[in-house]
Amino acid sequence: MCLCGLEMGKSDSCNFKRVKLGKKIYNRVDDSFDDNKRCHDCGILNKKGNIHHVFCDMEKCPKCGRQLISCQIFGGCDAKEYMEFMK
Ligand SMILES: [Zn+2]
Ligand SMILES: [Zn+2]
Numbered sequence: 317m318c319l320c321g322l323e324m325g326k327s328d329s330c331n332f333k334r335v336k337l338g339k340k341i342y343n344r345v346d347d348s349f350d351d352n353k354r355c356h357d358c359g360i361l362n363k364k365g366n367i368h369h370v371f372c373d374m375e376k377c378p379k380c381g382r383q384l385i386s387c388q389i390f391g392g393c394d395a396k397e398y399m400e401f402m403k
């Protein structure tokens with residue numbers, strides 16, 4: 317189960333469309349791996365408009381372009397910023 321409340325592997329997209337990094341709110345990246353197949357990690361359908369579930373290793377950070385999960389582990393682009401997922 318993702319933090320968004322949906323079950324991974326049975327949902328086409330995450331419910332959280334935005335992420336707050338520091339004081340700024342970004343739209344989550346939806347073109348990480350656009351091939352119309354299920355994501356090997358979080359199970360979403362990879363196509364434009366669909367968002368990976370929280371903690372998926374395929375999602376890119378909207379701020380720095382690296383893996384978002386590494387920004388999560390290091391607290392937001394290595395800067396120990398506040399991070400929150402939002403609808
Ligand atoms: Zn989700
Ligand atoms: Zn994924």
Ligand SMILES: [Zn+2]
Pocket residue numbers: 377378379380381382384387392393394
């Ligand atoms: Zn980042």
